[in-house]
Amino acid sequence: MQNIWQLLPRPFFVLAPMEDVTDTVFRQIVVSCGKPDLFLTEFTNVDGLFSAGRDMVIKRFDFSKKELPLVAQIWGIYPENYFKAAKLIVSMGFSGIDINMGCPERKVVKMGACSALMNNKSLAKEIIQATKAGAGNLPLSIKTRIGLAEIQTENWIGFLLEQDLDAITIHGRTVKEMSEVPAHWDEIGKAVSLRNSMQKKTLIVGNGDILSRKEASEKVETTSVDGVMIGRGIFHDPWLFNTKHFGDLVSKEEKITKLIEHISLFTSYWGDKKRHAILKKFYKCYINGFSGASELRSELMLKTPLEAVATLRAIAQ
Numbered sequence: 001m002q003n004i005w006q007l008l009p010r011p012f013f014v015l016a017p018m019e020d021v022t023d024t025v026f027r028q029i030v031v032s033c034g035k036p037d038l039f040l041t042e043f044t045n046v047d048g049l050f051s052a053g054r055d056m057v058i059k060r061f062d063f064s065k066k067e068l069p070l071v072a073q074i075w076g077i078y079p080e081n082y083f084k085a086a087k088l089i090v091s092m093g094f095s096g097i098d099i100n101m102g103c104p105e106r107k108v109v110k111m112g113a114c115s116a117l118m119n120n121k122s123l124a125k126e127i128i129q130a131t132k133a134g135a136g137n138l139p140l141s142i143k144t145r146i147g148l149a150e151i152q153t154e155n156w157i158g159f160l161l162e163q164d165l166d167a168i169t170i171h172g173r174t175v176k177e178m179s180e181v182p183a184h185w186d187e188i189g190k191a192v193s194l195r196n197s198m199q200k201k202t203l204i205v206g207n208g209d210i211l212s213r214k215e216a217s218e219k220v221e222t223t224s225v226d227g228v229m230i231g232r233g234i235f236h237d238p239w240l241f242n243t244k245h246f247g248d249l250v251s252k253e254e255k256i257t258k259l260i261e262h263i264s265l266f267t268s269y270w271g272d273k274k275r276h277a278i279l280k281k282f283y284k285c286y287i288n289g290f291s292g293a294s295e296l297r298s299e300l301m302l303k304t305p306l307e308a309v310a311t312l313r314a315i316a317q
């Protein structure tokens, strides 16, 4: 099998992994609006995959063929579970494996996982090696930040570059900064220079605060990253990855029809396995930019999915 990272166009555009957002349902909706070059799953706990709660955890790995290429993102503590998870991911037909070494959530960090690995390079290295051993030929990437309390681009990204990964996605903030300051794209540019000076083949993907393909292309120009990952921008415009059909040109009718499609797919796919509150987060993606949008959003928030679809159908007719 060919390495997906090597097959991507240059530059490439990736939809960021987002917990309770980028599941199979939303990825299918994004495909229908405009497909990014690559998708990632929500972060999935390898220790949970081999626990009594496995049935719920593995649902995060549901996908349909149209979402390919798709990389499975994992996190956890125990290298042996990374090894087993990597084997499982290979058998399921994913395009690659990504390890989360950037999540700043307190409960995750307290466990010593994700961004806490920046302070525990020996465990980080063990995890990478265990995952590589289970992954065989499947490519391995890491998504991370530029430091914990302080910016440590050279030290931390330098360490990751020594691990000969296929790609590193860099969210240009420290853990301490959460999302409170603008992303440091200059540090992402430094990581590209570091990669070049170390003569590594690892691709560098920049991430943070990008709202459009145009902005992404500007960052490619200034930093020479190989690709750009976009997360929250998709809430402003689900058509963001479409090269021809930008969100501000999408009509009210199209937006309403797309929301009906989204609600219908979510309810038929997940039934009561996912909370309706998760679905409500998406209403603002579509119900915006036309007169009466704010009132309609407030009205929909009070309705069940079935009632919301009925209201939207009445408007779309």
Ligand SMILES: Cc1cc2nc3c(=O)[nH]c(=O)nc-3n(C[C@H](O)[C@H](O)[C@H](O)COP(=O)(O)O)c2cc1C
Pocket: 016, 017, 018, 019, 020, 021, 041, 042, 043, 073, 100, 102, 103, 143, 171, 207, 208, 209, 210, 229, 230, 231, 232, 233
């Ligand atoms: C709701 C939400 C959930 C997220 N879940 C994940 C996740 O599961 N894995 C991950 O690596 N990053 C996760 N992130 C971080 C994003 O992937 C991304 O790095 C961050 O939002 C910055 O990019 P942006 O400014 O384009 O949104 C999440 C972010 C948000 C807003």
